[in-house]
Amino acid sequence: MHARVRAGEPEAFRELFQAHAGLVHGYAARATGDPSLAEDVVSLTFLEAWRLRGRLRDEGESPRPWLMGIAVNVLRNTTRAKRRYERAMARLPAPAVVPDFADELVGRAADAERLAAAKRGLAALTGGERQAFMLHVWSGLSYEETARALGVRVGTVRSRLSRARARLRRLTDAELGGEPVASSGQPSCDRRQWAVRPSEETIR
Template sequence: MSIRARVRDGDPAAFEELFDECARSVYNHAFRLTGDWTAAEDVVSLTFLEAWRLRGRLDADGGSVRPWLLGIATNVARNLRRAARRYDDVLVRLPRSEVVPDFADELIGRIDDVERLVAIQEAYGVLRCQEQDVFALCVWSGLDYAEAAEALGIPVGTVRSRLSRARKKLEKLAERRREPPPGRRQVDGDRGPAVRSAKEDDR
C-alpha cells in the first residue's frame, strides 16, 4: 500500500514516515514565507496537525505527498501572518511603555543573511497573495507546475500565468533598484567630496 493510501487511512506509522521525509522541506518553505525561525516551527507543527485532520481529502493515488503538505503549509503561514497583523494592530493601540533591550535582537543582528532575507521579503511583498503562493512553491520549494497546481488546488495554466506575472513584477522591481537616484551621481573612487565636513565647506 502506498504512503498516500496509508496516510489517508490514518496509519500513525505512515505519518511518522511522512514527517521524517518532509518536515525539513516544510520548514524551509515556511521560513521563506515568514522570515522567522520561530514562526516557521509553528507552521511545521500546524501543517502536520492539519494534514492529520484533512487526511481523508488526500487522493490515495498519485506521487509524492510533498506538494499536498506544502499547500497546507502555505495556507497555515498565511493565516499566521493575518493573526500577527491583527496582534500588531492591537499593540499599536496600547499605551507605549519603556522599551527593554532584547538579546535576541542583538543575536539576530549578527547573522549575515538577515539583510538579504529582509530584502527578499520586501520584494516578495510586492506580489499579490496568489502570486506569492505560486512563486514560493515553484521557485523556492522547487515544485513543478503540476505539483504546485495540486498543492493549491488550481489549474496548471493558472500556476503558469501567476508565476509569469510574479517574475515580471520582480524583474521590474530589480531594474528600479539598480537605477541610481535622480540627481545623485558618484564617481567610483572619489567619495571624499561627498563626505566633507561642514567646516571644510566654510573655508
C-alpha cells in the same frame, strides 16, 4: 505509506513529517521573514494534515502538493493572526526598559537582510503570483504539483509565474541601480540573487 497515513498509523505520519517538514519550513520562513513563526506554520500544517489525512491521495502521486496546499492556507491564517496581534500590541504603552538583544541578533543579521529583501520582492506580487512563485521556484514543486497545491490549472500557474518574474525583474533592476554597501563598509549581499534567483532556477 499513503495508505498507512490515511489509516492513522503514527510511524507512517512521522515518516511523512521527516521527509517534508523542511520543505514547509523553508516556504514559511521565506514568506514571513520570521523563523520562529515558520516553525509554528510547520506545526500547524502537520496538525491539519493529520486531521485531513483521509484526503491524502493514492501512492501514485507525491504528497507534496497536498501538504503545500495545506501550508498555503495555514500561512494565510497565521499571517492574519500575527497582524491582529501586532496591532493590539501597538496600542499598548511602551515598556519602561527595553532589553538589549544586540548580541543575539548579530549572528542573524545576514539572514534577516536576505529575508527582508525577499519580503520586499514578494510584496510587489499579487497573492496568486506570490504563492505560485514560492511553491514552484523556492519550494521546487513542478508546474503540475503547484497547480494541484493551489487548486488551479497548470496554465494559470505558468501565467502567474510569468507575471511574477516580470515584476521581480523590474523591482530588482530599480533597487540595484547602484551597488548597496553594508554598514561594515563591505558590499552587501546581491539582492538580485536572493529576490530573483532564490533557488537553482534562473528567471529568464
